Amino acid sequence: MGLGAGVAGAALLGVAAFLVVGVRSGPMSWVELLTSAVWDPSRGKYGATAMIWGTAVVAALALALAAPLGWGAAIALHEVAPARWRRALRTGCELLAVVPSIVYGLVGVAFVRPLVSELAGVPGGDSLLAAGLVLAVMVLPTVVAVSVDALAGVPARTREAAAACGLTRTEVIRSAVVPEARRGMGAAALLGLARALGETIAVYLVVGRADSLVPQSLGDAVTRAVRPGQTLTTKLNGPETVLAGTAGPHWAALCGLGLLLLAVVAAVTIAGSLRFRGHDPRKPGATSSKRWQPVPRAAHRWRKGRDRLARTWLVAILAVPLALVAGIAAVALTRGSAALDPSFWSTPALGASGGGISGQVAGTLLLVVVAGVLTAPVGLALGLLLSEYAGPGAARWLRTLTLTLGGVPSILLGLWGYWLFSSRLGWGKSWLAGAVVLAVVALPPVALAVAATISALPGERREAALAVGLRRDQLVRSVLVPHALPGLVTGLLLGLARAAGETAPLLFTAAVFSGAQPLPQGIRNAEVTALPTHIFTLAQDAADPAALRTAWGAALALMAVAGLLVLVALPVRRRLEARAA
Amino acid sequence: MTATPTTTIDTSTAASVRHLVVRKGDTVLVGPVSFELPAGTTLGLRGPSGSGKSTILRALVGLLPAGLTRTGDITVLDVTVGGAGVDLAALRSRAVLVGQTPVVFPASILANAGFGLRHLVRAPRAELRRRAEGALREAGLWDEVADRLDAPAEQLSVGQRQRLCLARALALDPSVLLLDEPTSALDAGATATVEAALAGLKARRTVLIVSHDRAQLARMCDDVMSLPACP
Incomplete structure (x- = not known):
């Protein structure tokens, strides 16, 4: 059994250790890495703030879209949709997680880049915004799946107890179900964030990979978000990694980027999984006790209408991931029709793009x-x-x-x-x-x-x-x-x-x-x-x-x-x- | 059925059930059952476990678990349960069910007592608070929690939680109270406190109590109806 733990531990520590060894292999300044925006190996300048900024913007955009959508879809799936459809709907959302990230990259190249180019007037459309949009779709299934697990952990009698007081379905969700599932739903967002921070390939294809660009002011930050940028992962995935050799200042700086990325992603993942496991509504003191604020809600006659509106809204949110699954499947089937021909599978590749x-x-x-x-x-x-x-x-x-x-x-x-x-x-x-x-x-x-x-x-x-x-x-x-x-x-x-x-x-x-x-x-x-x-x-x-x-x-x-x-x-x-x- | 179907329609009937049958697939879980709950009385519903007592209570307010279907007519407070366009949420705020397992929400004791109020009643804060506190008194919990109303409700013992659930129901000032095995989770001492609280309600409310405890029902109810074991 030591084998399993040994391998898991060795793999994780191995990744951390090789990065540390790499950092120590050449003169590398953490201060420069964390404070300078200039990355220019030819002049020996290794500053990473532009990549940190790019990573932060891309992940924040992704999470800002994916968290509310994912929570809403999970609530619609588990609390509003009829029980007999739940499994099919859940499988539908899970299919989004099955799509390989390279395919999301392809979707980004084919659709998101032109969209951003059109909307923001960026030539080509390569931008942090495009990367954020693609990532949002990739993170969505994680948020949905973990949130659904959290909602499934709320006992049925909690819903019944709230409904027995005369609450409408959405009032039950808001006042009884979501407060109990809150920890798990927070964890869902954290695990989604971890995925967004670490994703490489899809971002690589649409982010533009422009070095050393950091905003000079707040307004500039908004403008820069629709311009090309660079993230930690895309830098590591670039050609520099092979050119740097496996020792020396350039390699050390790249390993510094890797260590930074590993630290942030590991911290977010651990926070997310600890938070999810902490979800136990029956454990005393597991949830904070807020002082009661007896705020009178809407008048009686509006309650039914509000309930119906909220339910429609939730179902509309659930339609987003399902539409994305259908859309990606349709696009892959039409554009990838070459694969429907058996000879495509049996012929070797020819030249740059044929065969x-x-x-x-x-x-x-x-x-x-x-x-x-x-x-x-x-x-x-x-x-x-x-x-x-x-x-x-x-x-x-x-x-x-x-x-x-x-x-x-x-x-x-x-x-x-x-x-x-x-x-x-x-x-x-x-x-x-x-x-x-x-x-x-x-x-x-x-x-x-x-x-x-x-x-x-x-x-x-x-x-x-x-x-x-x-x-x-x-x-x-x-x-x-x-x-x-x-x-x-x-x-x-x-x-x-x-x-x-x-x-x-x-x-x-x-x-x-x-x-x-x-x-x-x-x-x-x-x-x-x-x-x-x-x-x-x-x-x-x-x-x-x-x-x-x-x-x-x-x-x-x-x-x-x-x-x-x-x-x-x-x-x-x-x-x-x-x-x- | 041992229950005598009342033939005369009493105008002050809080709830009436006619030919209620609950099925899971093709299996009959309950019924056929017919009975009436006259307003202002306390009726006991007795039967061995598995005879469908809890299911009947849930059917009364349209909270049957998924997968169960029912036939027959149920009228509660002049509302036909399951009828077209019926606002079940509004009905449930007037005929409140208190489940067998005490459920407390992750909030303070006072917030739990006022849980339904907050959504249902439009009134100034002070008034809502006063009603939540009044409900805690009526449920016989006030003396034990008056000094820690803002403490998490999870701190309470099972017997106290049971009375907190009762308070949550009473805060809505319901016309009908549906109690599912109100003391099944409790030891003798806690049972006595809950029974005392319920005895205090009897005079003012219409109550339907489900229990397997023959002696308890005899102590508390004006009338007791017994269900046969499940077919």
Whole structure:
């Protein structure tokens, strides 16, 4: 079991440690990094305030849109919509989370950039605003899912008690349900924020990547928001990372950016998960007691009308994520129609933008399968450790560690893989390095799913096994592991669906745009081509219609691969939930 | 049914139930049941657990859990429950249900007592506060909480919470009070306090109490109706 914790801990500490080593490898001034806006490696200037400002603006825009929308949609979904539609609506919202970030990037290139260009008069539309809008859509499913979980934690009798006093549905929601779910809904926003801060690829494609731009005044800040900018993640994802070598002042400054990003994202993730776990309405003192303000509400005759209005409004909000899902699906199907032709899947890529995607499909499948093989045993071990072996205190820490690892921006995992495998071990670009990084991406969902399944095991079954004299290891082998297998499968499928769409970790460790063997030989310098990185490269050539056609085709193929994994996983999870309930 | 269906329609009937049947899918959970609750009386509804007592109370104010369907006619305070265009929220503020498990909201004791008032009554703050405090007195909780009205309600014991829920209902000055096993969660001492509080209400309110405790109903009610075990 030490294996699981060891790997999770090593991965998280490894990321932090390699960044610290990187920072120490060259002269680097934290003061300059945190106070100067000028980033110019050719003159040895490394100031990051422009990137910090860009990251803050982009994340704030995303959260300002996604939090109210996500809360409203979650309330509509769980409290207003008929119970029999809940599952379908929830699945609909979850599909938004299945779309790989590279596809959001493509949507940003194709729709959001022109929109911003039109509205704000920015040539090309590359801007912090465009990045914020794209991120808002990406963060939305996180806010909805965590908020729905929080609402589901409010006992039915609370609603009944409030309704029994004669409150309308929306009054019940406002006065009884939301106050009890408030902590969890706050956590939803924090976890959404963590995702927004760490997202790389989609932002990279629309943010403009202009260095050293900081506002000089408040009015200037508004203007600058519709101009190109740079964020921490997009800087790390850029070509500088490879040019910097893996030591010296330039590399040290980049590692400083990474450390800053890791610290902020980890802090927000931990705050979010602690806050969510703190949600326990029955625990005395869990909620603050505000002094009673008996403010008279609207007169009687308005109550019914207000209720109806509020409910309509909530349902309209719920329509937003569902419309986005439908819209993205429709766009992918029409623009990516190339993928509907079987020959597109079986022909190798040709030149800069022609041909098919056979090599990319093979590469992605190879990476995902190897990542799955690596993650499964480690995830099972970590899940067992979380739920069975660790004491309550240690389990809490491990859980937080696992959640934090799950929140680490994948660009940082990519950099870590680049530093360790490509540079230190001298593998160059290697499929195995990419698969290991993807395995780390998939590890947290696998471990958490296993832990959740084991926790749902009825106590009697464990007792019955112990009562016939089983030792702990026998209990694990003959009761817990068989019980946890469906959880392992679900977690693995969902984790790999996410890993399959990851782009940033592959760019530095495993993938090239062309020139790779269909199946790599050996480990050193054994690069592959993959779907997400293929789309990424093509999407940067937005002026070429052939490139975009291939990119959308590859995007549809990628969504098909990821969607297939999820479609298999969701019914399994549903059956598990039914069994636990 | 042991209940005698009243044939004469009393003009002062607070609630009447005719041929109520509650089903889950094809399974009959309750009924058929018919009874009347005359205004100003206290009626007890007795039956073994699973006989659907709580379900009947919920049906009276249209709070049946999802998945249950009902047939039959229910009229409460001259409102046909489930009829077209019926404002159930308004009905529930006049016929208040107090659930079996005491639910307190994450707010202060006083805010809990005034929970419904805040939404339903348009009056100056001082007046709302006065009514919430009056409800705490009527529910027999005042002496125990008068010095800490702004403390979190979660601090209260189960027996005190039960009376706080009662106060929340009483603050609305309801015409009918529907009590679901008001003392099932309580020990003997707390039961006695709640019963004393309820005895004080009896003279002024129409009350329907559901309980499995035959002795308690005999102590508190003008009339007791018993339900057979579930079919």
